[in-house]
Amino acid sequence: MGREGSPRFAFVQLELPWDLGPPAGRYVLRGHAGEPEHVLVLQGHGSRPQGRLGARRARRVDAGPEPATVSITRATLVDAVPIGDEREARAWLAGADLAARAEAAVDVLNRVLHAQRIVRADPFVREVALEQALAVRVGVGRGEEVAEGEWTEARGVPRPRPRAERRAGALRPQERFAALLSGRDVALAAEELTLRARLDLDRGRTREAALQARVALEAALAELQAWSHRADLAGRLDELRGHRAAVADAANRALEGGLDADQIAAVQAVVARLEAALAARVAGGLE
Known part of the structure; x- marks a missing residue:
């Protein structure tokens, strides 16, 4: 041929x-x-x-490491x-x-x-x-x-916009970044755990996502309690508590094997609500 x-x-x-x-x-x-x-x-x-700009130098100098x-x-x-x-x-x-x-x-x-x-x-x-x-x-x-x-x-293939821009919260990322570096805000454990659950979901690792989501939910309920005096966060905390049973069922099933469609949907729902609650905390101010 x-x-x-x-x-x-x-x-x-x-x-x-x-x-x-x-x-x-x-x-x-x-x-x-x-x-x-x-x-x-x-x-x-x-x-x-x-290399460094300037092909000629007036005198010999130590160029330093490459x-x-x-x-x-x-x-x-x-x-x-x-x-x-x-x-x-x-x-x-x-x-x-x-x-x-x-x-x-x-x-x-x-x-x-x-x-x-x-x-x-x-x-x-x-x-x-x-x-x-x-x-x-x-x-x-x-x-x-x-x-x-x-x-x-x-x-x-044109590169898509960064995911951070596609999932941007109400507070611009640079403002939150400055707040974290200056000590005016703190990164919550629930934020990191929710990110891990999101990554597992996006990659199709639903068992791992269920286990991460359960811990992320409990962390969020504990950490966001400090802002429960705000009406917007109080309602979101009540909503998150309503997801506890379904996420616990999914996590327990994940310890035994694969999740069914309803359990996967429950994990997807709670991760989305966690993202919304964590973004609302930042959008409403850090006091």
Whole structure:
């Protein structure tokens, strides 16, 4: 079969400005039945910042240490099943939902990174968000190309707005940041726990989300009590107490196995209400 007639494979490629953790190489990702679904190609290289301005100096000076090299990882997620020859691949790429393909690839990559964090027992292995990538591409290529992180044709995917902007509270983040740094406000344990529950929900880890949500709820009920004199917070605290039984049931079920649809919905509801209550505390003032 000629190069023009050889099968093409679809891929999504992300370039991220840090070492993801797993060693460079190729990883076959299989589904529940053991069938290959994707091949993940990880490549790492360094990018050195530009040197100091000014090519000439009036006198010799100690330049100091060189700027550190920044690690960049290129992650290419290749579909295991080919999409056809060159003509079919071009037609596929022309009609592909680039943003949806990129988001789906991030979900798969994060499952890999979650596994890496578990096996290394390293909480600092980071999952990624699409907006953190330096570059995102969706494309097609021959098998020998995509196996090396290359392609025949690719299109860039615009990065979405940061999640912090999409989920911004009533108080602008910079104002809250300044308040925390100046000691005019404190970060509540419930805020961190709710963030962890949100991340687990977004990544489809519903058992972990249920357990996090239960602890986040109890922490919020205790910590927000200091602001219960405010009518807006008093009502929200009553609302949160009403979620206790459903979240406890979901957390208890999570200790035994997977959650059903109603339990997942209960966890989603309480996380949303926790986010709203915590944002309301800040929006209404910190006194």
